[in-house]
Amino acid sequence: MTDHILIEHPENAPGVQVIRLNRPDKKNAITRAMYQAMTDALKAGDADDSVRATVFLGSEGCFSAGNDLNDFLAFAMGGTMGREVVDFLHALAAHGKPLVSGVDGLAIGIGTTIHLHCDLTYASIRTEFRTPFVDLALVPEAASSLLAPRLMGHQRAFALLAAGEGFSATAAREAGLVYAVVEPAAVERDTLAAAVRLAAKPPRALAIARTLIRGDGADVARRIDEEAEHFAAQLKSPEARAAFEAFMARR
Ligand code: COA
Numbered sequence: 667m668t669d670h671i672l673i674e675h676p677e678n679a680p681g682v683q684v685i686r687l688n689r690p691d692k693k694n695a696i697t698r699a700m701y702q703a704m705t706d707a708l709k710a711g712d713a714d715d716s717v718r719a720t721v722f723l724g725s726e727g728c729f730s731a732g733n734d735l736n737d738f739l740a741f742a743m744g745g746t747m748g749r750e751v752v753d754f755l756h757a758l759a760a761h762g763k764p765l766v767s768g769v770d771g772l773a774i775g776i777g778t779t780i781h782l783h784c785d786l787t788y789a790s791i792r793t794e795f796r797t798p799f800v801d802l803a804l805v806p807e808a809a810s811s812l813l814a815p816r817l818m819g820h821q822r823a824f825a826l827l828a829a830g831e832g833f834s835a836t837a838a839r840e841a842g843l844v845y846a847v848v849e850p851a852a853v854e855r856d857t858l859a860a861a862v863r864l865a866a867k868p869p870r871a872l873a874i875a876r877t878l879i880r881g882d883g884a885d886v887a888r889r890i891d892e893e894a895e896h897f898a899a900q901l902k903s904p905e906a907r908a909a910f911e912a913f914m915a916r917r
Pocket of ligand 1: 691692693695696731732733734735736772774775776798799802913
């Protein structure tokens with residue numbers, strides 16, 4: 667149990683389950699317990715016919731600073747990784763309801779790659795997407811190495827995932843990662859409104875349309891596991907450990 671993930675069923679958004687990152691003092695960095703809570707919510711949403719759309723939201727000015735680097739460091743120092751991250755990624759990729767996300771501000775690491783799995787993403791004009799995997803001596807995750815080049819072409823995917831270039835909200839929209847760029851105050855309203863519209867549609871037809879558009883996901887599931895193997899090996903590398911320690915010691 668963690669209150670760093672809030673599961674909401676807003677009264678003004680019938681049929682919508684909101685998974686909200688709620689650890690603003692740590693820029694919504696995601697811990698193992700938070701991954702587990704999100705996995706549980708995704709699975710509960712899948713099993714609940716009254717949930718017709720799933721929404722990811724963060725805090726004002728911050729979607730997420732990515733994986734908690736303390737967890738990475740603990741693993742690099744010899745701790746166990748656990749299944750929480752990989753289980754979450756599989757639950758995300760396999761989720762059967764439309765996924766809508768709203769992003770305002772920081773979106774780093776999984777805070778960026780999560781949107782590759784979403785069907786509609788609304789980002790505020792001040793959002794920056796960034797995946798500093800290689801700078802941390804890590805590799806892309808969440809099947810981003812498959813989904814991003816498919817979506818935006820090799821060069822932009824390489825710039826994002828390997829070169830660690832930041833993408834503004836506008837650049838992300840041009841690249842196809844974002845559906846609409848809106849004012850910060852409109853992110854939550856527009857995200858929920860889009861989810862409500864989807865939730866009101868005939869669910870079976872929408873589910874079939876979604877699967878036809880996304881594909882069966884077998885390649886995505888395989889890539890999640892393939893990336894995770896490299897990721898775990900790199901986490902143990904001296905270069906990654908040095909990068910995490912540098913972050914911890916930066917002040
Ligand atoms: N893991 C753990 N803690 C994190 C974190 C992360 N990924 N990102 C931020 N935090 C914590 C900071 O340690 C700090 O905690 P403290 O107040 O106890 O010292 C708090 O969140 C605020 O972060 P801070 O760095 O002071 O805010 P900032 O506005 O100066 O910078 C970031 C924000 C996100 C740019 C910066 O924190 C950062 O680069 N974080 C790491 C991002 C990252 O590499 N993620 C992994 C991607 S794979």
